[in-house]
Amino acid sequence: MDSILSKIKAGKILVGDGGWGTLLIKAGMQAGECPELWNIEHPDIVSGIAIAYKEAGADLVSTNSFGGNRVKLKSYGLENEAKELNRKAAYLTRKAVGEKCHVLASIGPSGKFIMMGDVSEDELYESFREQAIALEKGGADSCTIETMSDLDEARCAVRAVKENTKLEIVVSFTFMRSSDGERFNTIMGTTPEVFIQEMKQIGVSILGVNCTLSVEDMCVLLQKMYAYEKGVPFLVYPNAGQPQITDEGIRYPETPEMFAKYVPGFYKNGARIIGGCCGTTPEHIRAIRSEVEKIS
Numbered sequence: 001m002d003s004i005l006s007k008i009k010a011g012k013i014l015v016g017d018g019g020w021g022t023l024l025i026k027a028g029m030q031a032g033e034c035p036e037l038w039n040i041e042h043p044d045i046v047s048g049i050a051i052a053y054k055e056a057g058a059d060l061v062s063t064n065s066f067g068g069n070r071v072k073l074k075s076y077g078l079e080n081e082a083k084e085l086n087r088k089a090a091y092l093t094r095k096a097v098g099e100k101c102h103v104l105a106s107i108g109p110s111g112k113f114i115m116m117g118d119v120s121e122d123e124l125y126e127s128f129r130e131q132a133i134a135l136e137k138g139g140a141d142s143c144t145i146e147t148m149s150d151l152d153e154a155r156c157a158v159r160a161v162k163e164n165t166k167l168e169i170v171v172s173f174t175f176m177r178s179s180d181g182e183r184f185n186t187i188m189g190t191t192p193e194v195f196i197q198e199m200k201q202i203g204v205s206i207l208g209v210n211c212t213l214s215v216e217d218m219c220v221l222l223q224k225m226y227a228y229e230k231g232v233p234f235l236v237y238p239n240a241g242q243p244q245i246t247d248e249g250i251r252y253p254e255t256p257e258m259f260a261k262y263v264p265g266f267y268k269n270g271a272r273i274i275g276g277c278c279g280t281t282p283e284h285i286r287a288i289r290s291e292v293e294k295i296s
């Protein structure tokens, strides 16, 4: 299979998948449960999510491994299961989607910060190394170091993946929009421009933005990023708006139609991989796919 980057360079727009947590909760996952444990305890549900996204038209399907690093798994007492939980995550997605889709393994943040002294760089490196190797063994061909806000942690994860696997790398940060609407930064204060600079410097060739922002805010952010950098393809996975608490649980307001509406704008501003994050479903991905077909 050609790499993601070579497909983009050949002019393709790729469709990503949508939220996983959202669908696991729909399937009965309770607050406080370890999502990665579902790879062992409910493999059919996890495979079912991957199949649903593939059938909706995704070219890249993720793995249920967002919190699968040892440092994070420790809060569930599952740190010694890290290898198996990640291997199984990639195995389940690969088996579900076959050889024609990319298995874009999810590597999320540890929840601890090097700068604060919560975790050492060596410990973090080791944790990402172990996770990345297991994901590759399970069948992933690529990974997204995603929902990151800390440059130190992202750099550490990139190094761990690069030095120990052949996985193609996407790095995706999550930004907040300032109350005056003018600026974007991560919770650590990093701006999109600094994120782009720093990640280019360590040789990352696909950059992304995911989570936190609605589809409209994400489009404004992407405009800013594209004005600054036109040489790097972007991945964009917005949330389906801000979550609202209702009697039936958490609800996300943005519909598949709203996502479809923004696809041309994302494309115009350098997005070459378009999917969704929290609150998005296979219906959102189906709507994105049909818009992408109109462009390409």
Ligand SMILES: [Zn+2]
Pocket: 210, 211, 212, 239, 277, 278
């Ligand atoms: Zn999200």
